Amino acid sequence: xxxxxxxxxxxxxxxxxxxxxxxxxxxxxxxxxxxxxxxxxxxxxxxxxxxxxxxxxxxxxxxxxxxxxxxxxxxxxxxxxxxxxxxxxxxxxxxxxxxxxxxxxxxxxxxxxxxxxxxxxxxxxxxxxxxxxxxxxxxxxxxxxxxxxxxxxxxxxxxxxxxxxxxxxxxxxxxxxxxxxxxxxxxxxxxxxxxxxxxxxxxxxxxxxxxxxxxxxxxxxxxxxxxxxxxxxxxxxxxxxxxxxxxxxxxxxxxxxxxxxxxxxxxxxxxxxxxxxxxxxxxxxxxxxxxxxxxxxxxxxxxxxxxxxxxxxxxxxxxxxxxxxxxxxxxxxxxxxxxxxxxxxxxxxxxxxxxxxxxxxxxxxxxxxxxxxxxxxxxxxxxxxxxxxxxxxxxxxxxxxxxxxxxxx
Amino acid sequence: xxxxxxxxxxxxxxxxxxxxxxxxxxxxxxxxxxxxxxxxxxxxxxxxxxxxxxxxxxxxxxxxxxxxxxxxxxxxxxxxxxxxxxxxxxxxxxxxxxxxxxxxxxxxxxxxxxxxxxxxxxxxxxxxxxxxxxxx
Numbered sequence: 024x025x026x027x028x029x030x031x032x033x034x035x036x037x038x039x040x041x042x043x044x045x046x047x048x049x050x051x052x053x054x055x056x057x058x059x060x061x062x063x064x065x066x067x068x069x070x071x072x073x074x075x076x077x078x079x080x081x082x083x084x085x086x087x088x089x090x091x092x093x094x095x096x097x098x099x100x101x102x103x104x105x106x107x108x109x110x111x112x113x114x115x116x117x118x119x120x121x122x123x124x125x126x127x128x129x130x131x132x133x134x135x136x137x138x139x140x141x142x143x144x145x146x147x148x149x150x151x152x153x154x155x156x157x158x159x160x161x162x163x164x165x166x167x168x169x170x171x172x173x174x175x176x177x178x179x180x181x182x183x184x185x186x187x188x189x190x191x192x193x194x195x196x197x198x199x200x201x202x203x204x205x206x207x208x209x210x211x212x213x214x215x216x217x218x219x220x221x222x223x224x225x226x227x228x229x230x231x232x233x234x235x236x237x238x239x240x241x242x243x244x245x246x247x248x249x250x251x252x253x254x255x256x257x258x259x260x261x262x263x264x265x266x267x268x269x270x271x272x273x274x275x276x277x278x279x280x281x282x283x284x285x286x287x288x289x290x291x292x293x294x295x296x297x298x299x300x301x302x303x304x305x306x307x308x309x310x311x312x313x314x315x316x317x318x319x320x321x322x323x324x325x326x327x328x329x330x331x332x333x334x335x336x337x338x339x340x341x342x343x344x345x346x347x348x349x350x351x352x353x354x355x356x357x358x359x360x361x362x363x364x365x366x367x368x369x370x371x372x373x374x375x376x377x378x379x380x381x382x383x384x385x386x387x388x389x390x391x392x393x394x395x396x397x398x399x400x401x402x403x404x405x406x407x408x409x410x411x412x413x414x415x416x417x418x419x420x421x422x423x424x425x426x427x428x429x430x431x432x
Numbered sequence: 433x434x435x436x437x438x439x440x441x442x443x444x445x446x447x448x449x450x451x452x453x454x455x456x457x458x459x460x461x462x463x464x465x466x467x468x469x470x471x472x473x474x475x476x477x478x479x480x481x482x483x484x485x486x487x488x489x490x491x492x493x494x495x496x497x498x499x500x501x502x503x504x505x506x507x508x509x510x511x512x513x514x515x516x517x518x519x520x521x522x523x524x525x526x527x528x529x530x531x532x533x534x535x536x537x538x539x540x541x542x543x544x545x546x547x548x549x550x551x552x553x554x555x556x557x558x559x560x561x562x563x564x565x566x567x568x
Contacts, residue, residue, distance in 0.1 A: 101522045149469070149470070
């Protein structure tokens, strides 16, 4: 027993030591493309939340890297100790304006980059810091009977601080976006002034109980496919011009496979096997594989990793999500404090979930307390009759003295 | 009676402080109180025979450089303290001349040094015509 305990401890210490000792630095070249990735990621999340077009959604998250040596910055000068960071918050709410119409508003916010200090609100802004914020907001309209959602808004990308070691980066407060959904189909666009930056056609064919679909059966095995066209020349997007993403339910909306391909040249981009113990997706176990970016990492080999997600925290090692959204972070355990919850028609689930979380409110019929059954043994007090009466009920003894003397005998 | 009110306030304050401190500690955003995030460098020329013209940090491939100490430090002198954001292992370039009055040809010496942050005093000595670096 003792030996097993010691072995467990040693294993834990070893994995901790290994995760810090072999932690890889985040390359400066990963930052200029991060803005385009973040804009795309936010619009993907909005697409997921807009599947219902109504209800509400909240999201909070921040990465936690406790040591300055955990995710150093790799610049031409070497490795600078400090902290890569990413904080995000999002919200969506809607309400009925007529019986069939719902109007809502949404706001997605992210602040990310690298800084010499770990901070909550005020970065150090040193010579090697890079701090950027991205705000996406919009208004939504949903017509329930025809199952149509129209949403549009702006995206403001702002580089707050850019150290001298980073490649030049363009930001703009003038990105706009639009989203049109009809039933299981949606079309999304992202624009900068009059340029089209991104167009995405999504076919969310899978039947989901939370949106009025099935909880089981063949319809839940239909795939979710999206096809995205990126304006690569304008955005320096690492992906090639087209990307196809396929999500497939493998077993009872608990086990999913995801794969994405870039066309026409790059081919395989990433794949994942995800297990959700509950279809609400509050908890997730995932094994991922992503093809590394040759331009930035100097190699295009496959990065294998995994993650475990609980309602308030996520642990990941070399996961595809962090590689893509956290400046190619790898080689270290990454902790993210995060929480997200969507609701529609009283169903509660995490983003992308298909059925409600097992924390349903149980409605208990109200009992009419005034109509107590006869002969319940309850003696009603009448303070005016001056007599001391005793009430006994389930072990509580209550005595009432006479009136007129302030209760004193 | 008053002590009850005070106790209540203390309890409320403690809860508020706890709620405030918890995220701060969790996010580690107080770590700059315990971890150095800048290096304040002072250089002493203890070579006795060479004049140090400057100290720069250079890129590993030599493509770019960033000046750190730009004043000439004659033998026996100390430079001013200069604060920069270098924390980690970096390659430095020291430009010097083989004279006591900074005259003559400029020579260059490269070395990789570990800057841990905080106040760092770099003593440069000469040993058989080579520069030796010691942090004190």
